[in-house]
Amino acid sequence: MAAKVPDTTYAVLGLIDKVPGASGYELVAVAGRSFAHFWPISQTLIYRELDRLTDLRWVARTRVEQLHAPSKWTYHATTAGRQALADWLATPTPATSSFRSGVLLRFFFAYRLHPDQVRSLLADYRSALQTQQEEFVAIMDKLAAVSTPTARAGRLTALHGLRTAEARLRWIEEVEAQLEDDS
Amino acid sequence: MAAKVPDTTYAVLGLIDKVPGASGYELVAVAGRSFAHFWPISQTLIYRELDRLTDLRWVARTRVEQLHAPSKWTYHATTAGRQALADWLATPTPATSSFRSGVLLRFFFAYRLHPDQVRSLLADYRSALQTQQEEFVAIMDKLAAVSTPTARAGRLTALHGLRTAEARLRWIEEVEAQLEDDS
């Protein structure tokens, strides 16, 4: 069976499995803090996936009335949902790491730019990467103390981002060195 | 004015500027060989952008009859088109390098997997990265001799991919070492 749904559906399902009893609102926040760096999704999309998951009976939801805040739905994975998640995790990953870089695209056409403009393109890229770098370091610091499997996964995916950013910063150095050589 | 169009439109426009007189079919092939690694686009999309670019008068097309092959349209950038390209290149790049990784997403939920399955996930990732690595090396080798600005841009974007892949391969080593530590 296995209902052909996008990976995003499993992303949300996985979150619910990790954080049982969360509301849609909370899941949006958690998604923003956890896998946003390698799987960004918007609020609207999450709510749509919650509807889909409910229809699929992969999650069940419960209405919770609150005194000092609006009523909310809380979600938890069903047995079928946990099974679907496990099945999906077990299937070989189609190495579809989709990557689109506006910087590289512009750089590719940089022969239409003044050398100064190219330098400023690289400078912007550098500061964006540095910001990223700091974010990843912050995530790792925050999770450093915690020793749950979940925290470890978070640390390691942050490390992936950090190593990537570092390599790209070194690439900028290489390119800048090359640009100076022939000017 | 500057007509709010997606970056993909400029990608195709840039290609036509780089390879004047090419047909849609050829542009599809060139896109596949050149910026596909950081800005993949499908055949259908390219044809759609060609229509849009023609409507915008950023490119002009000419019908060419052939004896031993079907008739084709050939494209070249107009003055307005080259201007639009330059304008776009000059505007500050919104550092929107969108990245989505199916591997990391699965890895993030790996606590639902046997350690063996995690290892095989990493192994698959490794071989995908190695394949990528070889592709980037091949591109750089092919362009090594050529000394045009175009070839250089190709070499440097390939280097970006190569450095990224290398860093990620090293990340796999790090992670595997950590996994062994506590098994």
Added chain:
DNA sequence: GTTCCCATGTAACCCGTTACATGATTTT
């Protein structure tokens, strides 16, 4: 004689985004 290359296109789908709406409660 089947398969590959050239060449352009149509149809349908849907994932994901942005912008906006609503309204109560708590904090500043």
Added chain:
DNA sequence: AAAATCATGTAACGGGTTACATGGGAAC
């Protein structure tokens, strides 16, 4: 009095994809 938090949702758009259609000439 204003702003942030909690909480869920609607509407509209469009970028990008996959699958499929067509048809002649060349190559194996």
